[in-house]
Structure formats: structure tokens, C-alpha cells
Amino acid sequence: LCSQLLKWRRTAVWSWPRRDMAARGPGSIYVFLPQGYPESVSGDYLQYQFWDTVQAFSSSLSGTLATQASLRGVGVGNQEATVAAATITWLLRDGTGMLGRILFAWQKGSKLDSEAKKWRLFADVLNDIAMFMEILAPYFPACFTLIVCTAGIFKSIVGVAGGATRAALTVHQARRDNMADISAKDGSQETLVNLAGLLISLTLIPLVTDNAVLTLSLFFLFTILHLFANYKAVRSVVMETFNEARLSIVLQQYLRDERILTPLEANQREPVFLGKKKKKSNFFFSTVPYPLKLNSVKHCELVLFLFKGHWETVHESHKLMDTIFNAFLKGVEAAGWDTKRTLLDWDEWRVQWKSKSN
Template sequence: MNSLKTLITEKEGEKGYSRQYVKVTDTTENGVVCIDSDLDSNGKFRGITHLLSSVFLPQGYPSSVSHDYLEYQIWDTIQAFASSLSGSLSTRAILEGVGVGSSTSTPLAATLMWLIKDGTGMVGRILFAWCNGTKLDADSKKWRFFADLLNDCALSLELCAPYAVVAVGGSNGTMTSILCVAGVAKSIVGVAGGATRAALTQHQARQGNLADVSAKDGSQETLVNLAALITSLWLLPILDGATGLTWLMFILFTLLHVFANLKAVKAVTMETLNRARYMIILKQFASTKYVASVKEVNRLEPVIMGLIPTEEDVCGYRIKLGCSIKAVASQSIFEKQLAHYSERNFAVIPDPLTKTIYVIYRRDCKVEDMLESYSQAILSAMLSSGYSIMDLDPPLDGDISKALNQLEKSSYWKELRQGLVNQGWNLGQSLLAPGEWRASW
């Protein structure tokens, strides 16, 4: 009679193979036998699924990535497929516009036109990164959506190029101008899209596997582009010469691209606080003492360009973080305010005349100091404008300095901080994008 004793069990990841190692004892043989629990009637299917998962998903999925990874990747795949098909249609239009197939066009003219387009795009890429590079981390979802919308505009412009050339009598200058504008737009898309993709990948990687998540994202994108390429090989001959049908398909692909992008960025749930997410939390906390959850706030966060101003207008006040003392040195209350914050790593100095709240940081200012200073600036503006915050009554004369003193003496930050921790917000990092000035006093 056989005697079985399980010695050890093992499993490859969360959804990989599982095995048991048992000791078999009978009258003729003693030894350890491996029993593979996946070797059943569905073993081949499980093997294929495991292979595809290892090729296109990060190692250790799903525990190695954020919980919003799958939903985001599904919508990102759809938008990439739609964008590739739209790009195929616009590429055909560009080739037609530069004279491919025309007896009047020379290879030299087409080459020069292409080089000018690439050159202007390079300049546009440098200028955009210079002007907006520091903003891409803070509002990565907004800039990601903006980049995809701008890409659709560039593709639309390229698709219109041949008709514009015909309208002006076949001018090479017109085609060059159109391609240059589209090239600049696409260069901006490249910077904004690439930078925000890196920020989102950093959010999704949860086990120090940033490179793996990025690499598998690239594999997914390559597969999608391959599928779009095959589809384009079938679709383009059908659309050849059918202008109306071409535009109809382009509009449908563009609408699908925009919708899928919106769903993708809305699916991202970030635990770090930027100005937009923190603003939502503070407004709700001011009226209810409740700190909203990560999922609630990300669902309410606007992702369309223009709905997240660089410097928030809070009850008529602008908030400037990490600014130079030069901006406030001429105020009569400057010394008094600095003395009030002598033991703090920041100073909040309002200017009622210009309706601006300046926040100055010490050199050893920490992330939580920045979060507290920003909340103090926002809530003081609300309090001075007549809003009741927690148990604080607004100053009768609307003096914002009095509002700041009330907040300093209250326990609001202790309650707010505890609420943020309880809801799972990451207070070790912030995306408030303050200025670089630091002071000593």
C-alpha cells in the first residue's frame, strides 16, 4: 500500500503553475514525486495563457502593478489601434501632397520638404520641453489627454493637405507650411506623450519594476501597431479614390481615439497629491471635515486642458508656491509675517492689494510642510471670503491675515493629515510643482 506525504508546495507567481512534491513510500520504492496541478484537461490552454501573460504583462502581475493597470491598458490599447489607423490615412495624404506618383514632382523637392518639416518639429520639441517640462509631472493625466487631442489635430491637418494644395494651384510652399505646422504639433505630442507615459508607468510599477512595466507596455503597443498595420493593408485599397468614405472612417477612428483616451486617463488612480486633486480634497474638507478617498478624487479630477489653471483662482486669490522673497519684501506686514512663522519651514504671506498669496519655503522644507502650507493658503482664502471652515468663523472684515492666524491656532492640519493618511494618500511625495526659491530667516 502506497503512503503519500506532502513535503512542500510551490507556485509561480499568482496565476502561474503550482506544484506539489510528495514522498511516496511503498514496499518497492521510496522517493519524492512532483505533481503538477496544472496537468489536467485544461493544461494546454493554461499554458498558452501563461505564455501570453509572461510576454505582454509585467512579471508578478497583478500584484506587481497598481490596481488600475488593467483598465488603463485596455483603453490605451483601443486608443493606440484607432490612432494607428488614422495615421495610415494621413500618411497616404502626405505622400500624395508631396507629389508621390506625380510626374511634375522631383525627389529632391519632396526630400527638402520633408527635411524642413523635421527641422521645425525638432525646434518645436525643444521649445515645448523648455516651457512646460516641469508641468508634465504635476498634471500628467491632463497633458496625456492634451497630447492625444493635439495628435488628432495634426493628423486632420495632414489629411487636409492635398486639398489645400489643389485649392491654391499646387503650391509647394503651401504644402511645406502645412507639414511644418503638423510637424511641430507632432513633436509636442512626442514630448508630452512620452513624458506623461513615463509618469504613468512610474505610478503603475509597484515592486521596483519600472523598466519591466515600461518594456511590456512597449510590447503591447508593438502588437497593437502590428494589428493596425495588417488592418491598414486591407483597408487602404478599399478607400483608394473614395474621398467621402475616407473622411467618414477617419472621423470614426478619431472619435474612438478621443473616447478611449478619456476613459484611459480617467481610469488612472494616483495616490500622490497635485494641485487639482488637493483642491478637491480641501474644498470638501472645509465644508464637511471629510477627506475624500483616492478613487473619489481621481474620478472628480478634470483632465481637459484649461480646467486646471497653473495658479488656482481661489475666492479671487492666486497661490504662488516657492516664490522669491522679492515678491513680498515691499509689504508693510512682511517682517511681522516672517516673525509669525519663525519656527516653521514655510511662511504664508498674503497681499490683499494684488489678491495673491505668496508661500516662501526654507531650505530644509519637507513634503508635508509644502502640503500644509498649500492647504493653509487655500483655506485662508476661503475663510476670509466668508466660508466657515470646521469650527472657525470667518473674520467680519474679511482680513486674510486674521484668517491665517485662526488656522494656525486651530487643529485643522492634524485632522486633515490624519484623514489623508487614513484614506491612503501618499504624503511622502507631492506634485504641487512649487518654484525653486528657498530662503533662510
């Protein structure tokens, strides 16, 4: 064995991928891309990152306008303003933001995985609302503290929702267990964008100072670009795991014509705006038909989701699932769906297995 290894070592030809050789150069674009790109990331990576870069750039410019307004509101440049009053306002804003962050994470933390697209878009819309409030706050001095505190709560929610959904998208993008590398390179991309925004802001600030019309006009322009880029970004994401919306879309199509939608087709139909959802029951009482055999807990989750509905249809659902589940499961796996893990957002469940005689 040792002699064979030595022989292989002498005859082997070692080569380095051309893109990795280019990545060694400090001016190369691969400085900002994960190691092994494009094989190490999902197919939608480049398109998503492009639109994410556009939205980050426009958000950086909008943030500059909002920061200038906030500083003017707390008294920067005003000789009558006191340091103590400005400090108290800033502390109140930060304090309310901390409380808002904790409450939002408690109420909605478990939803951020299953509906990452919706909450990602929601976070960016809320961020624009918060910045708009900060720009308007100096024009309402009597309510300035209330407005900036409310904006601080909104921004804290943005921080939680944006950061958590970005982590969920990183899990989707990582194809070689390289979440840390993708996250680090995303940080590099964002830093470069913020640096470009900073340079433009240095030119922008003297133009908008004491010019409310120009400030609002530019803000609305940047906001439109920001929202459009965010919409395109979340629309470009093609997730191969089932959440409630994607599974419903695929199942409805299958029940109509027995055709299994691919992940791309289902993701294009998936809604990306938050809306009302049907209230889920806290309890689910049923018996699993004996012939139905499940290969894993995740397959059981799929069955439970498909069984969900009005109580009078449970019996018919059992019959239907006995007939189609195995074929449906094989079909979705062949179409490219990942059934080893799901994002169906179930709460904790307790199952009591009864004996066959009972």
C-alpha cells in the first residue's frame, strides 16, 4: 500500500483552479466571494447578493439623511440646546429599542426561519418607516422624543428580523457547510457598500442641510430603490425546503393535475408579503392508519401538515393520504425538494402511540 501511495504521489499532477488563483490577488472580485464559488453556494446566490448590495447602498444613503435629522433634532448646532436633554433623549431611544428587541424576539422568533422571505422584506419596509419618522421628527419638537423612541423600537425590530432572516438565508446558501465563510464574505460586501455610501454622503450632506424639500425628495427616491431591490432580492431566492406556503402550493398543484412543481416554480408563486394566516389548532387528535409507514420524523411532519384542516374532513384526509402520500413524497424528492428537513413551523407536539388492539 505504501509503495502504491508513493508511486501515485510521483505521477500525480497537481493543479490549482484558475478562479482560486485569481482569488489570491487583492484586487480580485473573489475577495468578496466564498471559497469555492460558485459550487460552494446555492444557484441563486449571485442574483440575491446583487440586489442585496443595491438595497444596502440605497439604505445607507437614506440612513445618512435620517441621522442628520436626528442630530439636528437633539440640538446639534443649536446653542440653546443642553447636553443633558440630548443625552436623555438618546438614552430613552436606546432603552425603548432594547425592550422592543426582546419582546419581538419572544413573540416572533420562531417564525423567522419558516417565513424568512416575508420577514426579510417586512424588516426593510419597517426600516424605511423608521428613517422617515426620524427625518420628520425635528419638525415636531413637542413630540420629538416620542417619535424618535418609536422609531428606535422599529429599528430594534428591524435588527432582530433582519439579522435572523439573514442567518436563515445563509443556511440556504451554504452548500459545503460553509456558513461562516458566506457570512464573513457578506460582511465584506456590506462593508464595501457602506464605504461607497459614506463617500457619496460626504458630498450629499452639504447639499441637503437646511433644505427640507431636497431631503425628502432624495429620501423618497432612495426608498423606492431600496424597496424595489429588496423585493427583487427575496423573489430571487429559491429554497428547496418546504414551509407552509410552498407545501400548500405544491400540494394544490398535485391534487389538480398530479404534477409536482419544481422549487423554482413554487418559489415564484410563494407570497412574500405578510398577511393573515389561518389560526392553528392547539390540539390534534387523530389515529395514524396502520398501513401508513413513515421513514423519518420529518416525513411525519409532512403528514401532520397535510392532515391539518377542518375536523369533518379528517377522515377523508386519511383515505387520501393512504393513496397519494408515498407517490407524492417520491415525486417531490425527484423534483429537487429536500424532505430531510422542513420549515413547517409546528409547535411542540405530544404523540401517544396506542396498541393495535385499542
